[in-house]
Amino acid sequence: MATYSSSPFAGKTFGVTIDKLNKSFDGVPVLRDVSLEVRPGEIFVIMGPSGSGKSVLLKHVAGLELPTSGRVLIGDLDASDPQTRERVHLALVFQAGALFNSMTVYDNLALYPREHRLCNEAGIRERVLRTLQILSLEKAVDKFPGELSGGMKKRVAIARALVMEPELLLYDEPTSELDPVMSATITEIIATLREQTAVTTIVVSHDRDLALAIADRMAVIMDGRIRATGKPGEFKNPADPAIANFLNPTIDLKHPRFQQLENDHE
Ligand SMILES: Nc1ncnc2c1ncn2[C@@H]1O[C@H](COP(=O)(O)OP(=O)(O)O)[C@@H](O)[C@H]1O
Numbered sequence: 001m002a003t004y005s006s007s008p009f010a011g012k013t014f015g016v017t018i019d020k021l022n023k024s025f026d027g028v029p030v031l032r033d034v035s036l037e038v039r040p041g042e043i044f045v046i047m048g049p050s051g052s053g054k055s056v057l058l059k060h061v062a063g064l065e066l067p068t069s070g071r072v073l074i075g076d077l078d079a080s081d082p083q084t085r086e087r088v089h090l091a092l093v094f095q096a097g098a099l100f101n102s103m104t105v106y107d108n109l110a111l112y113p114r115e116h117r118l119c120n121e122a123g124i125r126e127r128v129l130r131t132l133q134i135l136s137l138e139k140a141v142d143k144f145p146g147e148l149s150g151g152m153k154k155r156v157a158i159a160r161a162l163v164m165e166p167e168l169l170l171y172d173e174p175t176s177e178l179d180p181v182m183s184a185t186i187t188e189i190i191a192t193l194r195e196q197t198a199v200t201t202i203v204v205s206h207d208r209d210l211a212l213a214i215a216d217r218m219a220v221i222m223d224g225r226i227r228a229t230g231k232p233g234e235f236k237n238p239a240d241p242a243i244a245n246f247l248n249p250t251i252d253l254k255h256p257r258f259q260q261l262e263n264d265h266e
């Protein structure tokens with residue numbers, strides 16, 4: 001992997017404080033009293049089953065959802081304050097990539113630097129090509145997202161975040177829908193980028209291998225509530241049966257749900 005050369009923002013990053021965050025949609029609670037402290041420069045992984053509130057939580061950090069109560073701070077700035085978005089280079093890598101399908105990979109990456117007039121077109125080109133090189137995507141530069149494999153699309157989505165020279169990097173399910181080899185590659189990329197940039201990185205995922213491999217610290221969220229927080233080692237043999245079953249699910253073919261499936265096929 002090529003190195004991420006120093007940028008005007010290199011070394012600048014932020015901690016994140018989530019303080020008694022509650023979120024309801026139409027009176028239905030989705031986040032319940034969530035409090036977490038993410039330290040500057042660390043990789044913090046939030047794991048939880050599907051529907052547990054991970055994406056909603058990440059959107060609060062990105063300022064895309066407003067708390068029903070409680071707050072999220074980026075450094076000492078309120079994440080829900082629109083001015084914070086101007087002061088913090090924050091990049092969110094969406095689950096589905098959220099690439100513009102009518103634009104080439106090059107234009108997808110150039111979009112943010114152009115809109116924010118970060119540099120002239122030659123500077124943008126240099127920056128886009130350098131970022132593509134970091135992610136081994138040189139050959140994809142003139143392709144459209146529809147022409148790319150799932151793993152390449154994820155890498156383009158990461159590249160597009162990186163081109164913003166983020167001071168806070170958020171990933172939503174970076175390894176979902178990928179085969180194990182590509183999942184491992186993306187996991188390595190996330191760890192390497194943090195190493196090279198020291199950027200605070202928050203990953204939400206249900207990928208246990210990813211969490212145990214790269215988290216400095218992690219939390220498990222269930223039903224909108226933080227169930228446990230700690231170092232990955234502390235999750236190897238969890239005493240809490242709900243966490244144990246989530247992290248190490250056992251498949252019991254005699255379980256009634258499988259009997260039901262068999263009956264459905266008859
Ligand atoms: N904009 C919304 N309006 C209403 N309900 C929502 C909205 N966004 C998420 N939810 C609900 O919040 C819950 C948590 O969703 P989400 O954070 O996407 O879960 P996940 O952990 O799979 O990322 C789900 O029940 C989902 O249906």
Ligand SMILES: [Mg+2]
Pocket residue numbers: 054055056095172173
């Ligand atoms: Mg989600």
